[in-house]
Amino acid sequence: MSCSNHIETIEGIEKSNFVWFEENWIHDNALHTHRKAQLIYVEQGFQYLTVAGKMYLLPQNHVAWVPSNALHKTNSHSESIKLMILFFDIEQDDPFFENVQIFAAPKVLREMIRYAEKWSKLTEENENEKIFLRALLNELPAFGARLLHLEITLPNENRLQTVLSHLHDHYTHPIKMEEIALLSNLSLRTIERLFKKETGMTLVKYQQLLRIIKSLELLSIGELTISQIAYKVGYQSIQAFTNSFYTVMGYRPSAFIQR
Known part of the structure; x- marks a missing residue:
């Protein structure tokens, strides 16, 4: 249907x-x-x-x-x-x-x-x-006393679409502001100001959220270990991934699997 x-x-x-x-x-x-x-x-x-x-x-x-x-x-x-x-x-x-x-x-x-x-x-x-x-x-x-904030505000500013596309395609790599500025034809200051205004978060915070969202997808599939997922979404250590996951979700990746 x-x-x-x-x-x-x-x-x-x-x-x-x-x-x-x-x-x-x-x-x-x-x-x-x-x-x-x-x-x-x-x-x-x-x-x-x-x-x-x-x-x-x-x-x-x-x-x-x-x-x-x-x-x-x-x-x-x-x-x-x-x-x-x-x-x-x-x-x-x-x-x-x-x-x-x-x-x-x-x-x-x-x-x-x-x-x-x-x-x-x-x-x-x-x-x-x-x-x-x-x-x-x-x-x-x-x-629902403990709410999650797993939302991404979709910006209306057309000039940020190139920035968003780049972040979504390269979320596993460190952010290269000079490269983003060149692709979007915007100054670094303009990018940071517009991005915070439109999405309510910095580029670094946005990237963190993208990584956690992707890790949740992989966790729900259940084919990879937590360590494999951590490296796959761009973290250099399982501890860094676990800390970031806990900051966003309020519990650790292992708790998600046990559900």
């Missing part, structure tokens, strides 16, 4: 809350909205989520909260992706539900989402499902 058909089918469901699970759900790269808010859970693989000019990484065993009517798109480079999406009408007056939220799903939340799979694609009202999903929704702000 294509993404547009998925959207039409989902938008046609009248229930206030419902579950949609589909193995290896392949999205196209089209921006779209849902009138309901949604909780996206990645049980296997990794997913990219773009909302309001920001690109988020949603790693394995993490969830994303997407507010209602938010213009968004999703895509993944994983060979296999296992998603569960829960849709909600929102009545709670809580700021948590008004913004995109990314966080590691604690074990109890993962089990609740997996349990809800039995109601997947059920279009008629079910009282047990309704009670269960509202209970899950009520606890989400508590489950």
Whole structure:
């Protein structure tokens, strides 16, 4: 089923809350909205989520909260992706539900989402499902007390596109500012000023985030050791990689694998 058909089918469901699970759900790269808010859970693989000019990484065993009517798109480079999406009408007056939220799903939340799979694609009202999903929704702000900031602001400034392309193509190598200045035809000072203004971070911080995002992709595939991944994404030692990973994620790479 294509993404547009998925959207039409989902938008046609009248229930206030419902579950949609589909193995290896392949999205196209089209921006779209849902009138309901949604909780996206990645049980296997990794997913990219773009909302309001920001690109988020949603790693394995993490969830994303997407507010209602938010213009968004999703895509993944994983060979296999296992998603569960829960849709909600929102009545709670809580700021948590008004913004995109990314966080590691604690074990109890993962089990609740997996349990809800039995109601997947059920279009008629079910009282047990309704009670269960509202209970899950009520606890989400508590489950999401430790949020991740795995987002990259996509700059509107056209002059930075060459800079971004270079960083994405060479994130494993040390940043060479002179080379970037030559490619973009901008001065070093202009590059640093525009980049910080548009993305909210320095080039070094941006590169660090790119490396961690790539490492998360490799960790989710599970074919390489942590040491191999560290060197593959550009770190000169496993300690440097582990420290950087912990700074961004709040836990160590080994904890990600154990999930």
